[in-house]
Amino acid sequence: MIKVGMIIGDRYEILEKIGTGGMSDVYKAKDHKLNRFVAVKVLKQEFSENANFVSKFRIEAQAAAGLMHPNIVNVYDVGEEDGIYFIVMELVEGITLKKYIEKKARLSVKEAVSIAIQVSMGIEAAHNNHIIHRDIKPQNIIISKEGKVKVTDFGIAKAATSNTITSNVMGSVHYTSPEQARGGYSDEKSDIYSLGVTMFEMLTGRVPFNGETTVAIAIKHIQEEMPSPREYVSEIPISVEQIVFKCCQKSPDRRYQSMGELIVDLKRSLMTPDEDFVKVVDSDEEASTRTITDREMVQIKRQSEHRDSMEEAMHLRREKDVQRNAGRRYAVEEEEDEDEEDEEEYEYEYYEEDEEDDDEDDESYSSGMERLTTILAVLAAVLIGCVVLFLVGRAFGLFEFDFPKQEKEETTQEEEKKPEVEMIQVVGEKIDDVKIALLNLNLTPEIQYQESAEYEQGIVMNSSVNPGTMIEEGTNVILTVSSGSEGVEVPDVVGVTRAEGVSSLEQKGFVVNETEGYDQYIKEGSIITQSPEAGTKAPAGTAVTIRISKGVENAKVRVPDIMRVDEMEATSLLIEAGLEPGAVSEVNHEDASLSGLVCYQSYSVGSFVEAGTVVDFSISLGPAQATYRFSEGIPSPTQEEDPKYKAGTLVTVTLTADDGTQLLSTQSSDFPIPQQNITGIKVGTGVILLQYQNVTEASSVTNEDGSVTTTEGSVEDKEVRRVVNFVQE
Secondary structure: OOOOOOEEOOOEEEEEEEEEOOOEEEEEEEEOOOOEEEEEEEEOHHHHOOHHHHHHHHHHHHHHOOOOOOOEOOEEEEEEEOOEEEEEEEOOOEEEHHHHHHHHOOOOHHHHHHHHHHHHHHHHHHHHOOOOOOOOOHHHEEEEOOOOEEEOOOOHHHHHHHOOOOOOOHHHHOOOOHHHHOOOOOOHHHHHHHHHHHHHHHHHOOOOOOOOOHHHHHHHHHHOOOOOHHHOOOOOOHHHHHHHHHHOOOOHHHOOOOHHHHHHHHHHHHHOOOOOOOOOOOHHHHOOOOOOOHHHHHHHHHHHHHHHHOHHHHHHHHHHHHHOOHHHHHHHHHHHHHOHHHHHHHHHHHHHHOHHHHHHHHHOOOHHHHHHHHHHHHHHHHHHHHHHHHHHHHHOOOOOOOOOHHHHHHHHHHOOOOOEEEOOOOOOOEHHHHHHHHHHOOOEEEEEEEOOOOOOOOEEEEEOOOOOOEEEOOOEEEEEEEOOEOEEEOOOOOOOEHHHHHHHHHHOOOEEEEEEEOOOOOOOOEEEEEEOOOOOEEOOOOEEEEEEEOOOOOOEEEOOOOOOOOHHHHHHHHHHOOOEEEEEEEEOOOOHHHEOOEEEEOOOOOOEEEOOOEEEEEEEOOOOOOOEEEOOOEOOOOOOOOOOOOOOOOEEEEEEEOOOOEEEEEEEOOOOEOOOOEEEEOOOEEEEEEEEEEEEOOEEEEOOOOOEEEEOOEEEEEEEEEEEEOEEO
């Protein structure tokens, strides 16, 4: 078990817990070999005990460790110690894209596209190294304090999907591709779909598909058309809308085929947002008839022979498949896809062993008859396989397609129609009673909340099916439920167990975020605090953060909040808490109200650390001042500036910023002076001063009467001033 203060891998000192997820916990640590702070992700115990999961996780994590890209949270190390499996990653100080969207409600089009470009570049680097993320979502995208966008959690996603891990999938199912929702094989185009959903959320502030359960959401990804983001935000340009649509096509073949293609269109949309340039592949064209090549004919022949020779084994396997549950079948199919090369080698050996028998059979047919027989055998085998798979899928409720009317009529003639029930009156009734009644009718209630001053909280306002309508059993019935005039009341879960609290919150339509902490009064596994507090009202879907007790930790002390106090008070607070004040640094901070006050502390407020732990903190110098640069050449005085100037004159050139800072001082008789690259200028304007002497030579003129008039030479000091505007960095 990981504890604060312990050292793993003989170099990483665990400092504090900074996050938790469904499969792992994340800690801030110090790498004593390289003297830098890192993030250490540790697998939770239940996954560490799964040998198959650990094996796949380590392989993927080691592959991810080879990725180095500015838009990826780089993996430094992978290790295991005393049954603890961990990955060491780059520590990024910042905020997740999910929290950033929640903070701003929705992003501007330009900002959303810019973020999407950076995310795409990071994923492209992974795809080029044959690494597929499989869990792209705003929670796995971090925006650093410097504004750099980074993708994290490479490696852990494939291990999870390969082992059909189902815990903590509520957040991921909103972004999953149709092929992943079916449990099938996923590739680079699955990441493109998930990125498209992420773009939809950035642009609109909401996900395209929502529901009460993960299954309901997954079915929507498979069956329902992607809504247009312009339905929610009308000012979204057509090019951006079409990019989202192309990313989120149901068929992978109709999406962008690579991240490179997507990046090209995203960059073009920044320049010409209102141009309709995005091209979606025509499904009719893709499905057009094409000629079978000789090589494909050989492959069909081999597959037919293989099926004939193993007909009995496949018959037994079909009977077993009927007994399997759908989820496991999909997981097996995915593993079979991943082992495709091994299967090809097996088939090759099989054909080699039976080569003599095949030759004897070939001699008994003419070439034309043999080809016709092979094609008919393949068609028969494919038809039988499709019928069996369809019947098995329908038995488990996996195939619910909205066929065109004509196809439905043909199907109902061949297959027995599902029993129908009459829809009951639900409007005005309590949602708990309605759910029970619908379930008793073998209908599936799907609940969405909406504020209303007309209906009391928890009362059904509308239904997607009118009362008296005859509908098939198993149909989803969408119920619109009143959340009251001011939202849903947040239930009181402080003091109850985690399971009870999560269940209570999710029943009210809230999303639950969890953190952990020690408490001497609340027993381990129960809830210490909640935010928003009990009794307040919030719209359905709001995130409620609960803090789970880890019990009493006598050897630890709680880190106080020293933010927004001066250095002396921060020092006093740390000493009173039994901690030692550490290094004090001065940094710029965007919040002007923090000037002269603490703006950063090295340990999170409320976390528990060893008594005497050194806590570093920073004092704000105020917002960082804008800086400018000068990147120009300097020409000689022009005729307008000085008609008497002569080329070759020695000129003293001085460049001075308006704050008095001298940026350049030189002498030259050769103009123009080459381009200067001066950065870090603190003001936006300055003056170029050219100083030189205009020299007039002495001259003599002979008059008509023979006399000579002599003009003495002269020297005139000259200054030319030019006001210059610097470019902001």
